[in-house]
Amino acid sequence: MERRVVITAASAITPIGHTKDELIDSLINGKSGVKKIKEDDLLTDRVESKVFGTVSYPIDFDFKRKYRKTMGPVAYYACQVVKEALESAGLEQDFISSGRMGVAFGSTHGSPTVQRQIYEHFFSGSEERFSAIGAVDYLKSMVHTTAVNITKMFEITGRVISSSTACTTSSQSIGYGYEAIKYGMQDAMICGGADEYDTTTVAVFDNLLACSTEYNQTPHLTPRPFDTKRDGLVVGEGAGAVLLEEYELARKRGANILGEVIGFWCGNNGGDLILPNMAGISETIIQGLQNAGLEPNDVDFVSAHATATKMGDVAESMAIGNVYGKGPHVTGLKSYMGHTMGSCGVIETIITLHMMEKGFIAPTLNLEEVDPRCDMIRHTGKLREIPIKIASIQNFAFGGVNTSLFLKKV
């Protein structure tokens, strides 16, 4: 038995805003959330990329100590967006704790801030500092810290899925949450991802020559997906959560349905762990379309992964071109906020839901001159007032992991 799955609540913390209105304002007015990187005493002097997709506004975290004590910064983000999503959904606590609702939530690697503190103790050579490693440091830093802090705070007793596949972390969360409901294992799943401000991630991509370095004095002009003058990705921070529910249950309780998840696919390139792979991406899109029961010309909008690396954007454009031709409008939403890593899939999903509701498609920011090698697709060069009925969100990660997710306006 296959069941319909709908999204009934969403919340995001992003470099371009926290509320729905802030996000829409940034998209419509072309506001970038990329800022100069904040100085730290660790890496910022040594990395060449001096830009970061930064959450620069205050957030009123109001968590009791019994929750705070096992949370690093990444779990604060995760629990905040889940709190906001659940508050807007209005589910009964009895249902949340019934075992019929689960969590699919992850981050790239837990809390690097807390991990750094642990390593400082380890390598200090001091007995006293070694014994100072706190009992809760592991709970704050571990890979599944977001998912289980969520279960604790909201007393969720169902399934726990905690992907940590870098850039496909939260698209996998949504996809696997969708499958858990579709096939009857759960009736609702709170799904998403988060990543905190972290300069070690910048160093990883910087050392691979994948980070943007030419716009250090003009952060808002980078990243530039598909543009001839793009020079790499910009690392960012953020979080997002979507509540997935079985359609009939959502309808009966009068839930506000934001959209329907109609298909998902995840595949691997089966080879190189870093290089983008046109064949692997194409296959993931094709399998996703089949899973959703769609033809390529059914899709109105594609949210491209589009990190603005030299090779990645070309491989993705070719894959989209191969499958869709110049049919759907394509936007690279990372152009507004950089690459929020474990949260990019869910943030791009939430933005797509907002555009679906409001009837517009945001352009790719900083796309001034399309790279001829990316010109086989229908780029969104300016703001379009076009209704989206069916959209696809695609994400790709180190390790050769590819996902495609398909949403429908209900």
Next chain:
Amino acid sequence: MTRDEIKTNILLIFDEEFEIVNPGLDDNLTEDHDFDSIDALELLGEIEKILGSELTRQEKKDAMEIRTVNQICDYVASLAVKRALM
């Protein structure tokens, strides 16, 4: 180090570290104040600071049956005597 000083120290730790203000000395900390296993481990770290020395594995195991502030004070006092601090 007197028992009163120990009590003052412990209550200060409960206030500052655990946000439990002036608990009854015989309250069941788990049932009345949500004091859990993670807090217990953190408290042992704080007790090590009061004593100025690490607890042995056996001393930590001995603490696992403790339920009240009074029992914590007795526990710390016995360790202080062992370390010739009282």
